[in-house]
Amino acid sequence: MAASDDSTHSEDYSAPEHAPRESEQAPEAGETAPADVAGVTGETAPTDAAGDAAGTTRDELAGAAGTARDELAGAAGTASDELAAARAARSASVEPRPGARALDAADDTEVIAANTSPDEAAGPDEAAGPPRGGWFRRARMGFRGWRRTRPFWGGLIALFGGIEILLSERAPVAVVVHLGAQGLAGYVVPVVLVLCALLLWFNPAQRIFYSILAVLAALASFITSNLGGFVLGMLLGIVGGSLAFAWVPGEPPRRRRRRRERPIVGRPSEGLALVVGDRERQAVAPRGGDAETGPARDPEPEPGGGLQPGPGHDLQPGPGGGLQPGPGGGLQPGRGADPRPGRGDNPEVGGQAGHLRSRWGGRPHGSRTVLAALPVLAALPAPLVLAALPAPLVLAVVASLPQLLPAGGPLTPGPARPTAMAGRAPTVSASPSRSTGTASPSPTPSGSPAPTATPSPSPTVAPSATTPAPAPSPTPSTVHRKAASPSLVASGSQSSITAGTVLMTGLSYDGVADVQTATGTVPMLRFSMSSMTLSGGTVLTVSENGHPYVINDSSLEFRGNVVLYTTRISGRLLGATVTFTPQDPPPLVLPTMTFTDVVTDRPLTLADSFQPADLLIRAS
């Protein structure tokens, strides 16, 4: 025993790749183990365990080797296949018994219970081995397997990128740019990036699509989300998406192994699955797998099978027979199809190996027992369904694009209106009334529908006066929006404020207000804000009686309870020209907005404080 142990040790170290072969030989060398191998039935195994504890330990050793082999298979996808195998073999050989059991313990508490009986049989040196190391190892191996079956690092980097962008949205920076509906897009885009990263992990089959989408989202975040989380998140997203795009499953060694194992071992059960479905196969296929192909090709199912009855004797009452096939069945068919039954049926090493492996190889078809009868169909809908999943996301992104350019006016005239504040319907009736000139009190109603009716309340000034006195439309029939404060009577003059830049803070759009003028009410957009700063060639032009009055200022600063009424405000928001009018009000505004090249017509501005710099008023 000790000698064989030692030999296993040394050979494990020296030639880890042969570990499976070692385990194959080990049972033959041992006195009892061969019985296990030969007697695949459950009856012999218990006698072995009862008769000789050494046999049990031997079995465990074999099982450990089998585990090592399993891990080897599990880690097969890696480039450092041999290294992984060496590690696994070492783990099995350095702490042969506890290691093996500890590995078992990773998944099943039942196995932990099984640990105790061999412990008693094998003596105190058992306890010396730290079971935790094995647990961790197993977990690590499992994680490694999981990691290597998907574009893990690409997804991780993209995930970090998305998270970074999201966090940057909350950065306590005073200059965080929020414009229009872009504030929303600023969150949508990084969320899409995060989703892509997660989907790269959990649905790697569609990695090409997700990775491209991730790169696009990362690029889009530059516009929408603080310059892509101040460039960093964007770069992470691009790099991660590119890595994921370049990722391909499997390396040559693993493929070889697969090709060797899969067609021969895995197929029969899959073929059976076609006929009997998953459940039945679980009960039937293993036997066939074990009897026919398992032993011939893969030695480890046998040691595994031999192992289970030993300690598992009391642990698993009935399933001596049903169990044995478990490892073989759990191992090989598991990779092809359904991992779960394999685990449930076989808590032992082999079963676990099967579980590990099935997690490994069986994922694409995973857990689709219903559709297992038609694996092709089963494989098809999965990507389809999952491919359809991101579609709404894309649609959401696309749908947000128009709003992304927060244009109410020329860009999105349609959506702007529906989302407008309530009560804008009356515009319809307002304009007809204006055009027909109903009930115009003093001024002569001009036939032109334009609001620039020339009532010319100034008799002294020549008809040249284009005094666009307010529209004569005091039709009260309209369902009206809020009225401006009654004491406030706006000028009817043609006036406008132009400015290079207008910064509005604490901004809210209050809807369309009916503003009193000398000749009736005029619908005006009403904005209220905490401050409004105009800079860059601020000019207030008033055309009065044919004479322009011009107020030039280097800057105008309104503070405190600023209210701006205007019949029209146009300007550029992030490069897009927008125009808002009572007929075409802003779809939404953000607390802080910056317009450039702004023109505000007929502005009526109220503020607690008004500070023009370099004030210059001219009449000419």
Added chain:
Amino acid sequence: MQFTVTADKLTGTGFEQFGTVDATASGAQHPVIVSAIGSATLSGLCQSVDLSPLPAFLKLTAGGSGTGGASADNLVVDATNLAGGSATFSNIHIGQDPTTFSAIPGFNPQAHSNTPLQGTFGQQADSVTISNLRQTAYATTAGTFTLPGLNLGFSGSGC
């Protein structure tokens, strides 16, 4: 005849401003900006008239340092040009119909306009502070004008 009004600092309560057209005796029409201040204090007030073709200016100064400044009630200035270094208006209304102004109690803007003000553009504020005020005016009227430290004379240079 235009003249120039300057002040180091103007503070006032009750401010109204609107545009109108002044007619001179010759019949010429001049668009002007009418600024009315209910109660104004001007420090370093200076008023000068270019007497060209005479090479001289008629110059009035008042409210120099130490005098507390010139003060005026219902000061109305019809200016073609108004400039200020920095200005602060409180409770401002820009774009209001001048006939509905209320910043100066008892003040009727229409009385200071040859053109109907209804429907025109104006602005009013509860209080105003303008530093380095400079106006080119056609007329100045005031209910009461207190000019401490008054100095009126000819000068080779204007304000």
